[in-house]
Amino acid sequence: MKGGHRPRPRPFVHVNCAISLDGRLAFSGGRRAPLSGPRDLARVQRLRAELGAVLVGVGTVILDDPSLRVHWELLDGPRGADPVRICLDGSGRLPSDARLLDGSQRTIIATTRATHRDYPATAETLVAGDGPEVDLAQLLGSLWEAGVRGVLVEGGAHVIASFLRASLVDRMTVYVAPVVIGGVTAPSMAAGPESHSSDEWVELLRESVEALDDGVLIRLRPRRPPAGSPPSPL
Numbered sequence: 001m002k003g004g005h006r007p008r009p010r011p012f013v014h015v016n017c018a019i020s021l022d023g024r025l026a027f028s029g030g031r032r033a034p035l036s037g038p039r040d041l042a043r044v045q046r047l048r049a050e051l052g053a054v055l056v057g058v059g060t061v062i063l064d065d066p067s068l069r070v071h072w073e074l075l076d077g078p079r080g081a082d083p084v085r086i087c088l089d090g091s092g093r094l095p096s097d098a099r100l101l102d103g104s105q106r107t108i109i110a111t112t113r114a115t116h117r118d119y120p121a122t123a124e125t126l127v128a129g130d131g132p133e134v135d136l137a138q139l140l141g142s143l144w145e146a147g148v149r150g151v152l153v154e155g156g157a158h159v160i161a162s163f164l165r166a167s168l169v170d171r172m173t174v175y176v177a178p179v180v181i182g183g184v185t186a187p188s189m190a191a192g193p194e195s196h197s198s199d200e201w202v203e204l205l206r207e208s209v210e211a212l213d214d215g216v217l218i219r220l221r222p223r224r225p226p227a228g229s230p231p232s233p234l
């Protein structure tokens with residue numbers, strides 16, 4: 001690349017989520033909604049295993065307390081390596097008794113220079129940016145250097161919005177369940193900055209649509225591929 005600036009290598013980023021027909025990620029107040037059917041759940045386990053790392057925001061940990069482990073019993077074939085678990089925690093809100101701090105598999109807490117917090121020794125910390133939010137490009141560069149080649153971003157609404165707005169998404173899968181949650185406070189698929197016109201929305205291209213369980217699975221990629229987009233590790 002003569003004279004050019006080579007982008008810092010980063011892992012492949014796949015965003016996955018399940019939503020209701022009205023685009024909600026959860027019930028009012030953020031209470032977890034069982035939107036996926038059995039085949040979709042197995043698909044997500046396979047993605048976790050294949051990508052090698054699973055990432056959520058601290059909001060999801062506080063509300064859902066996910067283990068982020070692979071439920072190998074839902075998959076055919078032998079048990080593989082457990083993925084690295086990653087949590088974005090810009091202001092040190094991660095509960096000390098969160099299940100992802102149980103020490104059962106490698107776990108990274110992504111923080112910022114503004115995070116003043118001691119974490120249990122069961123997790124590594126990785127500082128990315130000055131805060132208040134974790135700098136996603138810096139984080140991905142550091143994860144690449146730590147040997148991570150793929151990241152499954154599972155949510156929630158703020159984290160999905162941040163990855164999309166930062167053009168750091170290489171593939172997205174959305175499972176749409178045939179249910180309506182309704183109301184005005186249930187979180188939608190993406191939070192973050194408001195859009196006032198089509199200049200501000202994030203455009204994706206549909207790759208495929210598949211009937212799955214009682215709903216549909218939509219596979220998408222960005223309309224404008226991100227600079228330095230790495231190949232899929234799958």
Ligand SMILES: NC(=O)c1ccc[n+]([C@@H]2O[C@H](COP(=O)([O-])OP(=O)(O)OC[C@H]3O[C@@H](n4cnc5c(N)ncnc54)[C@H](OP(=O)(O)O)[C@@H]3O)[C@@H](O)[C@H]2O)c1
Nearest residue numbers: 017018026030057059060090091134155156157158159162
């Ligand atoms: N249906 C699904 O597939 C699915 C999957 C996952 C989650 N969910 C739902 O999503 C909801 C939680 O979503 P949420 O929006 O409240 O929380 P979230 O996106 O999980 O976490 C957001 C928090 O992460 C921290 N953060 C640090 N750096 C960030 C960055 N660069 N970008 C964005 N966030 C950053 C911020 O907290 P600090 O300022 O404290 O650092 C922020 O408030 C829950 O209701 C959960 O059930 C649904």
